[in-house]
Amino acid sequence: MTESPQRAAPSAPAAPATGATGAPSAIGRLVGQRVRRKEDPRLLTGHGRYLDDVVLPGMLHAHFLRSDVARARITRIDTTAARAAEGVVAVLTAADLNPHLVGDMHGTLSPDNPGPLLPLAEHDVRHVGDPVALIVASNRYLAEDAAELVEVEYETLPPVVDMEQALSSDDIVVHAELSDNLCSRMEEPIDDELRRIFDTAPYVITETVLQHRYLPVPMETRGVIAVWDRHTGQLEIRISTQSPHDVRTTAGRITGVPEHQIRVIMGDVGGGFGQKAYVARDEQVVILAAHKLGRAVKWVEDRHENLVAATHSRTERVTVTLAADESGQLLGAHIDHLDDAGAYPVMGSGGAGAFVVMMFSGPYRLPKLAYRTTSVYTNTCTRAPYRGPWQAETLAREQVMDVLAHRIGIDPVELRRRNVVHRSELPYTMPGGMPIAEVSPEETLDQAMTMIDHPGFRVEQARALDTGRCLGLGIGLYIEPQPGMGPYGSEPAQIRMQPDGHVAVYLGSGSHGQGLETTTAQIVAEHLGIEPEDVSVHQGDTDATPYAFGTGGSRSGPILGAAVRQTALVAREKILAIAAHLLEASPDDLDIDGGVIAVAGTPAISVSLAQVAMTAYLNPAGLPPGMDAGLDFSSRYQAPPFMFSNACHACTVEVDPVTGTVTILRYVVSEDCGVMINPNIVEGQIDGGVVQGIGGVLYEHFVYDGDGNPLTTTFLDYLLPTAAEVPEIEHGHIETPAMTPGGYKGVGEGGAIGAPAAVVNAVADALRALGVESLSQPLGPARIVAAIEAAR
Numbered sequence: 008m009t010e011s012p013q014r015a016a017p018s019a020p021a022a023p024a025t026g027a028t029g030a031p032s033a034i035g036r037l038v039g040q041r042v043r044r045k046e047d048p049r050l051l052t053g054h055g056r057y058l059d060d061v062v063l064p065g066m067l068h069a070h071f072l073r074s075d076v077a078r079a080r081i082t083r084i085d086t087t088a089a090r091a092a093e094g095v096v097a098v099l100t101a102a103d104l105n106p107h108l109v110g111d112m113h114g115t116l117s118p119d120n121p122g123p124l125l126p127l128a129e130h131d132v133r134h135v136g137d138p139v140a141l142i143v144a145s146n147r148y149l150a151e152d153a154a155e156l157v158e159v160e161y162e163t164l165p166p167v168v169d170m171e172q173a174l175s176s177d178d179i180v181v182h183a184e185l186s187d188n189l190c191s192r193m194e195e196p197i198d199d200e201l202r203r204i205f206d207t208a209p210y211v212i213t214e215t216v217l218q219h220r221y222l223p224v225p226m227e228t229r230g231v232i233a234v235w236d237r238h239t240g241q242l243e244i245r246i247s248t249q250s251p252h253d254v255r256t257t258a259g260r261i262t263g264v265p266e267h268q269i270r271v272i273m274g275d276v277g278g279g280f281g282q283k284a285y286v287a288r289d290e291q292v293v294i295l296a297a298h299k300l301g302r303a304v305k306w307v308e309d310r311h312e313n314l315v316a317a318t319h320s321r322t323e324r325v326t327v328t329l330a331a332d333e334s335g336q337l338l339g340a341h342i343d344h345l346d347d348a349g350a351y352p353v354m355g356s357g358g359a360g361a362f363v364v365m366m367f368s369g370p371y372r373l374p375k376l377a378y379r380t381t382s383v384y385t386n387t388c389t390r391a392p393y394r395g396p397w398q399a400e401t402l403a404r405e406q407v408m409d410v411l412a413h414r415i416g417i418d419p420v421e422l423r424r425r426n427v428v429h430r431s432e433l434p435y436t437m438p439g440g441m442p443i444a445e446v447s448p449e450e451t452l453d454q455a456m457t458m459i460d461h462p463g464f465r466v467e468q469a470r471a472l473d474t475g476r477c478l479g480l481g482i483g484l485y486i487e488p489q490p491g492m493g494p495y496g497s498e499p500a501q502i503r504m505q506p507d508g509h510v511a512v513y514l515g516s517g518s519h520g521q522g523l524e525t526t527t528a529q530i531v532a533e534h535l536g537i538e539p540e541d542v543s544v545h546q547g548d549t550d551a552t553p554y555a556f557g558t559g560g561s562r563s564g565p566i567l568g569a570a571v572r573q574t575a576l577v578a579r580e581k582i583l584a585i586a587a588h589l590l591e592a593s594p595d596d597l598d599i600d601g602g603v604i605a606v607a608g609t610p611a612i613s614v615s616l617a618q619v620a621m622t623a624y625l626n627p628a629g630l631p632p633g634m635d636a637g638l639d640f641s642s643r644y645q646a647p648p649f650m651f652s653n654a655c656h657a658c659t660v661e662v663d664p665v666t667g668t669v670t671i672l673r674y675v676v677s678e679d680c681g682v683m684i685n686p687n688i689v690e691g692q693i694d695g696g697v698v699q700g701i702g703g704v705l706y707e708h709f710v711y712d713g714d715g716n717p718l719t720t721t722f723l724d725y726l727l728p729t730a731a732e733v734p735e736i737e738h739g740h741i742e743t744p745a746m747t748p749g750g751y752k753g754v755g756e757g758g759a760i761g762a763p764a765a766v767v768n769a770v771a772d773a774l775r776a777l778g779v780e781s782l783s784q785p786l787g788p789a790r791i792v793a794a795i796e797a798a799r
Contacts, residue, residue: 037533038749041687044525045539046518055275058230058247059307066232067096069293069306070150072140072157073316074132077168077386077715078181079161081130081139088156089142094149098157099141099296101129107299109263112291124351126292132161133181133350134386135717136316138289141296143304166386166715170322170347173383181350181384190348190382191358197341197377204339204375208330214410216403217783218763220322220347221707222314223393224727227277229317230307231290233258233297242269244294248286249279249519250557253494255549257286262298273547276519280699281392282318283519284559285354288389289316314725315717319709320356320393322347325363325403335415335422339375342367344399346382349390356390358382362397362488365439369404369486370448370653371426376438386715392559394696395760401485405764409481409771410781419768420461423452423484443486445752446653447743451677452484454739455655458675464659472776477664478672479773483656483764489561489753491646498562498646499553500570502531502578504638506624508602508617510535510542515555516567517547520695521755522688523563527571529684530749534575535582536599537616553641561652561753568684569748570644578640585619588631650745652752654678656697656761658734660769664777664795667788669705669770676761677739681752689754690738696758697736702728703759704766708785774798 034040049055086098097103104126112124128137140157144150167179173188181188197205205211232245242264248254251273259266276283289306297304308317326343344360360380368376412422427449428435434444461480468478490496501513512527523546528539545551555567579599586604587594590613596606605613620638622629627636658674676693683689706726710718719725744750763784770791771782778798782791 035533037529037539038684039682040685042525042529042539042685044522044688045528046522046524050275057227057275057277058232058245061232061245061274063232063234063303066303066305067143067145068147068150069296069304070142070147070154071138071289071312072142072154072159074128074135074137074139076132076161076163077135077166079132079163081128081132081159082162083158083160084140085158086140089153092149092153092156094145095142095153096145096302097143097296097300098153099127099143099299100139101125101127104141104292104295104299105129107295108261110260112261112288124288126288126295131183134388135715136312136388137350138292141292143296143300168385168387168711168713168715170324170345170383170385173385174345174381181386188384190352190384191360192379192381193361193364194379195377201339201341201375201377204330205328208338209333210331210411210415211328212407212411212414213326213328214407214781215324215326216406218321218323218399218402219785220319220709221703222317222319222709223280223282224313225278225280225282228308228310228313229283229287229290231293232303232305233294234303235298235301237301240264240268242298244269244271246271246273246290247276247283248273248557249276249284249517249559251517251547251549252515252554253557254286257291258294261291261295264298269549271549273517276517279519279558280394281396281559284392284557287317287353288351310722311720314709314720316388318353318391318393319349319388320390320396321703323399325399327403327407329407329411331411331415335411335417335425337371337373337426340367340373342376342378342403344378344380346380347385347387347390348382349385349387352382352390354392356392356396359392359396363400365437365441366397366486366488367400367404367439368437369401370428370446370484371423372428372432373438387711394699395487395756398760398763401483401760402764402767405483405768406771406781409768413775419482420456423482427452427484441488441649443651445681445743445745446486446651447679447741448484448486448653448655450741451653451655451679454677454741455657455675458677458737458739459657459659459673477662477773477776478659479662479769479771480657480659481765481767481769481772483761483768485654485761487561487652487654487753487757487760489565489650489652490648491562491566491650492648494556495560495562496646497643498555498566498570499641499643500567500574501553501639501641502574503640504578504582504616504620506617506620508541508615508620510537512542512544512571513552514544514546514567515553516558516563519558521558521563521692522685523567526568526684526688530568530571531575534572534579537602541602561755561757563755564680564684564751564753565650565745565747566644566646568751569646570642572749573644574640574642577642578638581638581640582616582619584631584634585623586614589614589619589622589629644748646747650747650752652678652680652754652757654757654761656765658765658769660766660773662770662773662791667791669786669791671701671734671766673737674734675737675739676758677741678754678757679741679743680754680757681745682742682750683740684751686740692754693738693758694736696756696760697762698728698733699759700762701733701766704763704784704786706732708787
């Protein structure tokens with residue numbers, strides 16, 4: 008992988024790199040350096056400890072019997088034969104388990120689903136995969152065998168599978184308790200000023216962009232082990248999750264067990280991408296079953312379940328009307344956004360369109376905006392947040408920008424340059440009402456175009472067309488918000504220096520691939536003058552760590568990073584105060600390096616961190632007057648309402664006009680995530696998201712037939728990109744520090760936001776010479792060939 012000279016490469020001299028403002032970027036002894044991940048020796052040698060690795064004495068195994076129809080009334084369930092089967096301990100249906108539910112399964116985080124969500128389907132089923140019964144047996148094989156003995160009779164009903172049909176249908180309603188399929192709606196109607204713009208503007212285009220259903224597909228599927236001890240009143244839960252403390256809160260709410268008697272343990276997690284950001288219905292059922300049975304119960308989802316019954320995302324339609332003047336300056340826009348929420352949307356996903364419309368203008372100046380965003384229930388799997396859940400705004404906006412550029416007759420890059428927000432205009436308030444600041448969209452656009460050699464590519468593209476080859480270039484320019492509101496807005500960190508000088512850090516959030524063990528150790532070691540190897544990071548155990556809502560929304564860098572830095576500085580202040588007392592010096596004259604505190608310029612006058620720690624714990628009389636013993640520190644950082652990263656993705660492709668095959672030739676990303684704690688981890692996060700975006704456009708597509716039957720239920724049908732299909736990803740970096748402590752921003756979701764727009768636009772650019780005006784996902788070979796034939 009290559010890197011732009013905007014930032015010093017790993018082997019470059021120690022001269023400071025420059026940020027977007029030209030000032031030195033905040034590269035320290037460790038922060039900003041390519042430190043190797045602390046997690047890798049454990050994970051790469053197969054010594055990680057995932058949920059399925061855990062085996063407890065006397066543990067039972069659970070298997071769900073799921074609906075095989077999309078919409079039906081349950082007329083009869085007979086579990087007699089299954090209960091009598093070998094190894095079966097219990098067969099739990101709605102009659103057995105639903106009365107055991109103490110509190111609402113939705114909690115406070117899913118206001119978009121007013122319909123009743125019960126542990127197991129009681130009177131009807133609402134999508135294929137709806138859980139009808141839970142079989143608990145001595146092992147998983149016997150539980151699956153027994154599931155085949157459960158007799159379920161359904162009165163099938165016509166389902167509503169298509170979101171357009173759901174919007175217009177009053178006779179087929181997903182939730183019988185409701186009068187229609189409307190999940191949520193938000194609207195800012197076209198006013199007289201915008202209507203006048205549309206009537207008089209030289210250029211007004213209307214385009215509809217469709218995004219198809221695809222899925223998070225974490226390498227490790229969902230899983231949970233719950234143990235209820237009636238004698239001690241303790242509920243212990245081991246789970247693959249992004250939010251261990253929220254698991255505890257949810258478990259207490261549904262079981263009635265007080266939270267202080269619940270312990271949640273999260274081990275290594277093989278990916279989450281939003282699918283594990285909340286406690287799903289299935290995990291809640293297993294917790295309830297363990298509480299009812301008083302036994303340890305384990306459930307690990309198989310891949311078929313993950314594809315059919317975990318969570319889905321991205322099924323959206325965005326119709327954009329965009330107006331511009333003679334030079335291409337944007338004047339106003341209207342967005343009509345429709346979203347498929349599935350049967351049981353969770354964690355606010357039924358209202359995700361609010362971000363789509365509010366963020367629509369992204370990095371561009373847009374004076375006027377009107378919108379309508381609608382979310383509807385369908386008889387399909389649950390919709391939940393997936394890495395960049397509002398990315399439809401980038402996909403739609405960037406595609407429409409290309410269409411507008413060609414309508415005007417200018418290069419899409421030039422149109423973006425004429426409209427991109429300049430640094431001098433910051434802070435800039437988007438027409439949706441959100442102010443953006445500390446971003447560099449113009450700089451990332453320029454850097455990406457330099458990296459990919461935009462002028463040179465246009466020459467190559469023209470030459471290739473003369474020989475019958477179709478090359479294209481696509482851009483995805485965007486701004487990525489990191490919310491700092493509500494439960495996402497605060498984050499704690501605890502630091503404890505042991506008597507030997509070693510430092511332990513306790514985080515409320517937990518890592519599921521982001522490298523938080525490494526970046527946390529870098530920040531702490533940077534400010535305490537030690538090495539990352541001298542810092543141990545503890546996470547994922549609610550009995551040992553402070554409360555935090557968990558990871559999501561790209562918040563680990565700006566919020567958790569700020570909390571760790573803030574706490575480390577508090578620790579440093581006390582450590583220096585103790586050392587100054589021992590050395591009879593001023594704290595302002597001291598520095599810490601290599602675990603030794605010395606007077607600046609006089610290294611012989613020094614004391615080790617271990618000596619300071621021993622004094623703090625074992626010799627309180629040796630401390631400065633009035634100082635408390637010990638070196639235990641805790642603080643909680645409160646974030647601003649929003650922080651913003653930004654990036655520009657650009658890729659070039661070749662499309663075979665006969666077979667429809669797309670080959671990605673080059674892929675570059677210019678990213679501004681503020682001060683980079685570790686460029687290796689930043690680039691790893693970018694790459695993971697880019698691969699998911701490429702997969703979503705070219706390979707992944709979850710399909711239902713008209714009766715709501717899923718058709719892509721294995722990896723033979725649901726295609727994922729492999730190493731053979733993924734291009735080398737080239738990185739450029741701009742650093743615009745955030746106003747948060749440390750200047751860090753989030754980077755976790757950006758790759759998945761920018762990649763779909765860049766890839767779709769590149770394919771469309773390649774096919775424009777053949778008369779293809781616009782494209783919508785998924786871009787499989789058959790669809791591309793059909794578009795070419797239609798244009799001809």
